[in-house]
Amino acid sequence: MDEPIQVLAGTGGVALGEARTNHEGRKAILLHREGNPSELIALAETMGIEIIDTQYQKGIDDPRTYFGKGRLQDVGDEISSAVEGHPWHGVDLVIIHSNASPRQLVNIHASVQVEVWDRVRLLLSLFISHAGSVEARTQVRIAQLQADRTVLRELVNQQTTGERAGFGAGGKQAIQGVLTTVSRELTQLKKKQQKYASARKERRRQRVRGGARTVGLAGYTNAGKSSLFLALSGKEVLVEDKLFSTLETTVGRMEMSPRVLLVDTIGFIDELPSDLLDAFHATLDEALQCDLLLLLVDSSDEASEIERKLSTSRREVLDRSEDGNLSIKVVLTKSDTGGDIEVAQEVVSSMGMSEAMVVSSHNEQGLDELREEIMYSLYGPKTTLIVSEEKPGQRSAEAYISQIYDLGIVTEKNDLELTLWCGQAELQRLIAKSDGRISIK
DSSP: OOOOOOBOTTTTTOSBSOOOOOOTTOEEEEEESSSOTHHHHHHHHHTTOEEEEEEEOOSSOBTTTBSOHHHHHHHHHHHHHOOTTSTTTTEEEEEESSOOOHHHHHHHHHHHOSEEEOHHHHHHHHHHHHOOSHHHHHHHHHHHHHHHHHHHHHHHHHHHTTOOSSGGGOOOOHHHHHHHHHHHHHHHHHHHHHHHHHHHHHHHHHHHHTTOEEEEEEEBTTSSHHHHHHHHHOOOOOOOSSTTOOOSOEEEEETTEEEEEEEEOOOBOTTOOHHHHHTTHHHHHHHHSSSEEEEEEETTSOHHHHHHHHHHHHHHHHHHOSOTTOOEEEEEEOGGGOOOHHHHHHHHHHTTOOOOEEOOTTTOTTHHHHHHHHHHHHHOSOEEEEEOOOOTTSOOHHHHHHHHHHHSEEEEEETTEEEEEOOHHHHHHHHHTTTTOEEEO
């Protein structure tokens, strides 16, 4: 197997070598034309990158260079001539507030002569630095190579336009060899990803056979999914006030509810290209193939942000779920941070969704109510069963009680009377096989 070739994301394939995973302390210039760049700046800060200056230009994106050619040249001259003491001294990165085309990336790099990222390349670099498991690293690598391959193709097109390499037009550009190697590595990585997906599918099948119910946690990045997962399950996961701190799926049992599994996974983000999110499809499937989906929203955001983030999350969930009847419950998180809960509830209602639950993972506000809502959504109302005393020659009452504990989640027991959450189909089968010894109160 060939050693993987690292193509530095965003350089247009110009610089080949060891890819950086630590960007702490880097200085960058941000170019933007429209929209609010605050989210992009927050993403950069998550990686330790300092945005030294923001350059704004009105008008429609130039299809070749994003900014106008003259303005872009001014940026490049300023970067190259910045001496010690100049605010731009040490800038080695230009970030574009856009999902740029390969043509734009290559041409901007030619003008500024430093590394160039658009939103996709910024997210990729963030994913690379946060990927922990082998599966997450594989998924990130696929996304990185898919993005870099488009830029390599643009370079090939520019280098071969108007001429053919080699004597008699039979030669081949060196970068075409790199492109071939990248495509070969992509094929190998996708085969690995299929194996991971098959293993996940088998684990889901085993859980269903065992009678487990699954609750998925989804939502915009940094909505508080991992914190809520920890509060509900008690299982340690990475909890950080950073965007995309979680890239792989974590599965854990809800405390005091051994048959209810919680699934924490990667967050969504607005205007993320589908091919980039496709690299995480197997991971997302784990959360979306569930009996109940909790769609989390940060209640401390402004109303417009809540609507934007909830719209993005709902769209991604519905687009990627195989079952259009997916049961969804909205949860407003971080209620202890001083957000306007009434306004947040109004936004959720205006989008045609049922009233949201309000919780705080920090001070545990609303967690008991959320647990009750989860159990009711999965099992319906609690059921109280009565086990009759055995007669000589009959099976013992303790044996039936043991079966009831295996069947569902017992919340209260008073001698031979038990109250529990359980699936109705499984319950009816148990009653039918009990020879009249088990009855519903």
